[in-house]
Amino acid sequence: MTNSTKTLCPYCGVGCGLEVLPPAQPGKPVNRDSEGTPIWQVRGDRNHPSSLGKVCVKGATVSESLEKSRLKYPMMRDSLTDEFRRVSWDEAMEAIVNRMQTLRLTQGPDALCMYGSGQFQTEDYYIAQKLFKGFLGTNNFDANSRLCMSSAVAGYTQSFGSDGPPCCYEDLELTDCAFLIGTNTAECHPIVFNRLRVHHKKNRKVKMVVVDPRRTQTAEAADLHLAIKPGTDIDLFNGIAYLLMRWGRIDTFFIDECTQNFSAYADVIRHYPPELVARNCGIRIDELEKAAQYWGDSERVLSLWSMGINQSSEGTAKVRTLINLHLMTGDIGKPGAGPFSLTGQPNAMGGREAGGLCNILPGYRVINNPQHRAEVEQFWKLPQGSIQPQRGRTAWEMIQGLETGEVGFLWIAATNPAVSMPDIKRTQAALKRSPFTVYQDAYYPTETSAYAHILLPAAQWSEKTGVMTNSERMVTLCPQFRDPPGEARPDWEVFAEVGRRLGFTEGFNFKTSAEVYAEFVQITEGRPCDSSGLSHDKLRTYGPLQWPYPDAWPWLEGEDLEQQNRTNKRLYTDFRFNTPDGRARFAAYHSKGLAEPTDEAYPFVLTTGRLYGHWHTQTRTGRIPKIQKMHPDPFMEIHPQDAAKLNIEENTFVEVRSRRGKARFLAKITKAIAPGTLFIPMHWGALWAEDAEANALTHPNACPTSLQPELKACAVQVKVA
Ligand code: SF4
Numbered sequence: 001m002t003n004s005t006k007t008l009c010p011y012c013g014v015g016c017g018l019e020v021l022p023p024a025q026p027g028k029p030v031n032r033d034s035e036g037t038p039i040w041q042v043r044g045d046r047n048h049p050s051s052l053g054k055v056c057v058k059g060a061t062v063s064e065s066l067e068k069s070r071l072k073y074p075m076m077r078d079s080l081t082d083e084f085r086r087v088s089w090d091e092a093m094e095a096i097v098n099r100m101q102t103l104r105l106t107q108g109p110d111a112l113c114m115y116g117s118g119q120f121q122t123e124d125y126y127i128a129q130k131l132f133k134g135f136l137g138t139n140n141f142d143a144n145s146r147l148c149m150s151s152a153v154a155g156y157t158q159s160f161g162s163d164g165p166p167c168c169y170e171d172l173e174l175t176d177c178a179f180l181i182g183t184n185t186a187e188c189h190p191i192v193f194n195r196l197r198v199h200h201k202k203n204r205k206v207k208m209v210v211v212d213p214r215r216t217q218t219a220e221a222a223d224l225h226l227a228i229k230p231g232t233d234i235d236l237f238n239g240i241a242y243l244l245m246r247w248g249r250i251d252t253f254f255i256d257e258c259t260q261n262f263s264a265y266a267d268v269i270r271h272y273p274p275e276l277v278a279r280n281c282g283i284r285i286d287e288l289e290k291a292a293q294y295w296g297d298s299e300r301v302l303s304l305w306s307m308g309i310n311q312s313s314e315g316t317a318k319v320r321t322l323i324n325l326h327l328m329t330g331d332i333g334k335p336g337a338g339p340f341s342l343t344g345q346p347n348a349m350g351g352r353e354a355g356g357l358c359n360i361l362p363g364y365r366v367i368n369n370p371q372h373r374a375e376v377e378q379f380w381k382l383p384q385g386s387i388q389p390q391r392g393r394t395a396w397e398m399i400q401g402l403e404t405g406e407v408g409f410l411w412i413a414a415t416n417p418a419v420s421m422p423d424i425k426r427t428q429a430a431l432k433r434s435p436f437t438v439y440q441d442a443y444y445p446t447e448t449s450a451y452a453h454i455l456l457p458a459a460q461w462s463e464k465t466g467v468m469t470n471s472e473r474m475v476t477l478c479p480q481f482r483d484p485p486g487e488a489r490p491d492w493e494v495f496a497e498v499g500r501r502l503g504f505t506e507g508f509n510f511k512t513s514a515e516v517y518a519e520f521v522q523i524t525e526g527r528p529c530d531s532s533g534l535s536h537d538k539l540r541t542y543g544p545l546q547w548p549y550p551d552a553w554p555w556l557e558g559e560d561l562e563q564q565n566r567t568n569k570r571l572y573t574d575f576r577f578n579t580p581d582g583r584a585r586f587a588a589y590h591s592k593g594l595a596e597p598t599d600e601a602y603p604f605v606l607t608t609g610r611l612y613g614h615w616h617t618q619t620r621t622g623r624i625p626k627i628q629k630m631h632p633d634p635f636m637e638i639h640p641q642d643a644a645k646l647n648i649e650e651n652t653f654v655e656v657r658s659r660r661g662k663a664r665f666l667a668k669i670t671k672a673i674a675p676g677t678l679f680i681p682m683h684w685g686a687l688w689a690e691d692a693e694a695n696a697l698t699h700p701n702a703c704p705t706s707l708q709p710e711l712k713a714c715a716v717q718v719k720v721a
Contacts, residue, residue, distance in 0.1 A: 006045050006543070008468050008476040009059040010119065010461035011615050013343030014191045015470020016055050017048020017544065020063065020462070020481060034625045039063045040462075040482070048544055049566070050169055050474050056190040057613050061627060065620035066462060071444035072486025075455040080432065084455060089487060092454055096411075097501045099436050100136075103408045109138035113398045113407050116143040116356060117414035118345025121466025121478065123516040124491035125347075125354035127508070128413075129362055131495050132392075133355070134380045135504045139367055139392030140407075142358040144415040145348040146395045146708060147422075151310040152341035153352060153360075154706035155319025159327075159585050161578030162364050162528040163352055166332060166571035167302065167340040168472040168546065172196040174336030177207040177298035179291075181233065181322065182308015182712075186217035187612040189306070189342045192471075196304075197221055207294045211236065212308060213607060214637070214679055215672040224290055227674050228281040230605045230713045233309060234591035237321040239277030240292045241269045241328060249296030251330030258575045258583055259327050265586035280591070282674070300336030301329065306344065307609070311712040313595035316705035320587035327584050333572035340471075347468035350475075353529045353547075354520060358392035359707075362520065363527040367391050379523050380507060394707045395421065396700045402430040413440040413491055414458060418447035419617040419685030422709045424695035425661045440491065443619050447685040458491055459484035466490070466513050467539065473569070474546045475531065477539035492516055525551065528571075528578050595701035595710050598676070602658060602715035604642070606678045608694045609712075614683040622688055634692040636665035637679040638718070643669045646719060653721035656680070658714050661696035664721050678718060682711075 009016045023031045023038035031041045040063040046053035074092035075084035103111040114132055116125065120143070132141040153163045160166075172178070172195040185193040200208050200221070210222035211233070219225040228236055244250055245266065255262050278285045295301055303326065309318045323339045331337040343349050355362040355376075365372035373387045380386075393401055399421065401407030410431075421427040431437065431451035439452035442460035449455060463484035469475045492513060499508035510516045514536040524547075525532040532551035539545060542561075546569045556564050576582040598605055610616075613627040621627045636654060648654055654667045656678070665680060673679050682694045697716055702709045 005479055005481040007462070007478045007481070008346065008470070009055065010062065010346050011058045012189060013345055013348055013471045014051065014189045015346060015468065015474060015476065016051035016059050016191050017045030017476065018055065018059055019043050019045045033064045037067065040066070048476070050470055050472060050544065051191050054191045054194055057627065057630070058615055058621060061624045062620070064624045066482070067485070068623045069443050069445070070485045070488070071441060071455055071457040072488060073457060074487065077453060080451065080453070092456060093497060093501055095454060096438055096498060099409055100502065104136070107408055109136050110140060111406065111408040112136060112138055113140040113393055113401065113409065114411040114413065115395055115398055115415060115417060116141060118143060118145045118148065118348035118351055119414040120351060120356070120491060121347060121464070121468055121513070122350035122354050122520060123466045123513040124495070125351045125356040126362060126520040127492040127495040127499070127516060129355045130380060130507060131499045133361065133387055134376070134382055135499060135502070135507055137386055137388060139358050139388050139390070140398070141356065141392060142395045142398065143351050143356045144395065144417070144420065145345065145351050146357060147311070147420060147711060148307070148344040149310055149341060149348055150357060150708040151312065151315025151319050151703055151706040153357070154316040154703070155323060157366070158316065159320050159323045159587065160572070161580070164364065164528050164571055165341050165471060165473065167338040168568040168570055169195060170568045171302050171336050171338065171340065173199045175206065175300050175302035176336065177209070177294050177301045179209050179211070179295065179301060179303040180218055180222070181211040181303060181305045183304055183306040183342055184212065184214070184216040184218050184609060185304060185342065186221065188610050190612065192342060193218065207298065209291055209294055213674050213677050224287065224294065226281070226283050226287055226291060228283055230607055230677060231312070231594035232281040232591065233318045234314065234321050234589055235272065235277050235280040236288070237325060238269055238272035238591070239274060239281070239288055240295060241325060242272045242277070243274065243289060243292035244296050244325070244328060245269060247296055250328045254330035254575070255328060258577070259586055260581070260583045261586040261588070262328070264588045265324060268588040268590060271590070295325065295329065300334065301326070301331040302337055303339050304342055306342040308712060310341070310708055311710060312708070313701050313703055313710040314589070314592050315703040315708045317587070317589040321589050324586050327586055333570065333575050335570070338570070343471040346470070349469040349471060349473065350467065353469060353524065353531065358394055361387070363524040364529045365527070376523065396702065396709060399427050399430045402434050407434070409436045410434050411438040411440070412448060416446050416448050416617040416619055416685070418451060419693065419695065420682070422695055422698040422700040422711055423660045424693050440494065442488065445687065446619055447617070447687050456494060457486060457488035459488045463488065464490035464513065465536070466492070467517055467536070469547070472546065474544045475534060475539065476544040477536055479540070594713050596699055596713070596715045598715045602717050604676060604678050604716050604718055606656065606658070606680060606697055606714050606716040607712055608680055608682045608698065611681050611683065614681070616683065617685050618683050618688055631683070634665050634681065634684040634689050635668045636718070637668050637670050637673040639673050639675040639677070640669050640671060641675045643667065648718070648720055654718050655721040656697060656716050656718045658697040658699070658716045660699060663693055663696045664691045678716065
């Protein structure tokens with residue numbers, strides 16, 4: 001008999017299973033953190049199908065962050081220069097509802113915005129969509145996933161007819177060749193990388209190619225590292241396609257039977273001969289040929305990517321040109337093959353299912369599809385036309401709306417935009433102008449709490465019950481096993497109460513998160529992400545289950561059900577896609593390069609990224625001593641040649657400037673970064689290190705399709721501070 005709880009790690013999209021136990025166990029000393037506080041014990045859940053008992057340092061230490069710096073009570077103030085005063089939930093709710101009602105009457109519903117988070121559980125996401133897009137009639141809900149994976153969503157949707165990563169983690173162990181592009185998987189998705197690394201080490205014939213301007217830990221493990229110039233991914237993909245076509249290593253049967261638009265694509269590919277591509281990418285021709293050879297010689301190619309592809313002003317084009325390679329070689333819909341985006345946050349995938357971006361609706365539906373809107377309106381029992389036909393404001397457009405005065409109410413939940421948004425000084429200035437900001441979070445203070453008029457304490461992971469979906473579409477129930485501190489409440493419950501107070505009693509009469517989830521899964525019925533066969537009870541009984549999991553399955557029992565639950569569910573195994581004619585679409589794109597190329601005044605490309613131990617803006621990991629020791633200070637990597645030219649010495653301060661701002665960092669001189677490129681981790685905000693905000697330098701220029709900003713690259717100058 002054990003008193004453990006099985007749940008999911010609340011950090012990254014790998015979604016590792018955790019088993020947690022109370023601090024005191026019979027016959028054992030009480031488990032304590034380094035400061036002597038009793039803390040829950042955490043270990044990997046050996047039965048979780050995604051992680052098989054493995055965890056990284058973040059998952060292993062998560063319980064150390066649960067009690068520290070918590071926001072316990074609602075707080076209010078009239079202006080940002082006032083002190084907060086503690087108020088009741090009733091008073092805070094009344095103020096919020098009054099403001100929302102006034103604005104709806106005076107400026108219309110589009111003056112209201114909510115900026116949510118991939119930290120939400122699916123129930124939180126779903127109720128927020130229902131409230132904003134359905135009952136309030138504004139599509140102004142966006143999540144921090146906009147900064148993370150909206151290019152992957154757009155790329156999948158345009159190429160395959162709907163969103164949805166087609167692969168599963170089992171493919172990591174079945175592939176002949178893994179292409180990792182714009183992802184430092186070893187540090188940012190460590191347990192995914194471990195599975196791949198073990199397979200790669202065991203099988204000498206399996207190849208690993210890493211494409212990254214930095215020689216990261218991931219690149220160290222590769223058979224081939226292509227340190228391409230930032231912004232030349234499309235050149236590379238088109239150059240590989242050129243060689244595969246020249247060598248006849250393409251699957252003409254798959255192209256003819258399962259795709260459309262190949263000839264337009266082939267017309268573009270003709271313009272990418274190896275000499276040109278190698279020059280544009282800054283690599284040798286033989287390196288390019290080796291990459292193409294690995295791809296062409298392999299039966300099953302798996303590509304993995306994350307921010308290096310998504311956070312780009314041509315993010316959708318990059319995703320689609322990578323998918324093109326899979327389509328031209330038939331590397332999709334079979335074990336060990338396919339394009340596999342690695343999601344950043346623990347439930348960004350659940351957010352996609354629940355419609356958690358300003359251009360989508362629950363059940364992998366899109367705002368600009370009249371039939372999709374009608375289906376959702378009917379489901380929510382709303383009059384036809386209640387959901388607006390045009391998308392809402394993206395995260396960055398909310399900032400712009402504060403600047404112009406069009407946004408009069410901003411509700412931020414479970415995210416820290418005062419650190420994570422691009423052009424952070426402009427973002428902070430806009431937040432300062434906000435007439436009314438509600439900030440709902442588990443922690444206080446954060447950088448964003450400085451810009452709030454109302455603070456609402458949120459119950460976080462471990463303090464509420466809900467569901468999260470990881471990158472391989474595995475859905476895990478995360479049960480409550482601790483009490484929330486003070487008066488903290490689950491996000492969905494707060495949104496539902498505001499809905500009821502606004503008069504929408506019928507739509508928000510939920511008593512438990514299980515009821516919310518039961519309604520949510522119904523809206524997915526018949527859709528690509530069909531989860532209608534799932535429920536809290538089923539997930540509690542059988543453990544994590546992967547979608548699609550329709551309710552329409554013939555009733556299975558015993559071994560048969562067990563077998564069905566454990567079978568990995570790849571998408572497109574019948575080579576039929578979610579487009580009207582069932583064919584995937586090739587996309588013909590030329591490379592445009594970076595939105596802000598270097599010039600004489602700003603001669604370096606700055607690329608930003610993450611470190612193994614820290615999570616995003618350190619709201620949790622900054623409070624864990626072991627992780628703080630791993631990464632004590634912000635820094636900037638520079639190549640020895642560049643450092644010598646600028647008289648920069650190791651571990652001395654440098655000043656980095658872009659057209660938007662400046663910041664100071666300690667220099668780290670390393671050959672891991674290419675000459676002409678600098679690297680700065682994005683984890684430090686003003687609370688942790690004044691004047692060392694990476695996003696003081698970045699710009700908001702975004703992909704025109706996915707609207708994801710190019711946080712990965714901007715032009716800067718650097719000098720000794
Ligand atoms: Fe958590 Fe991600 Fe680490 Fe797994 S890899 S333990 S999900 S942070």
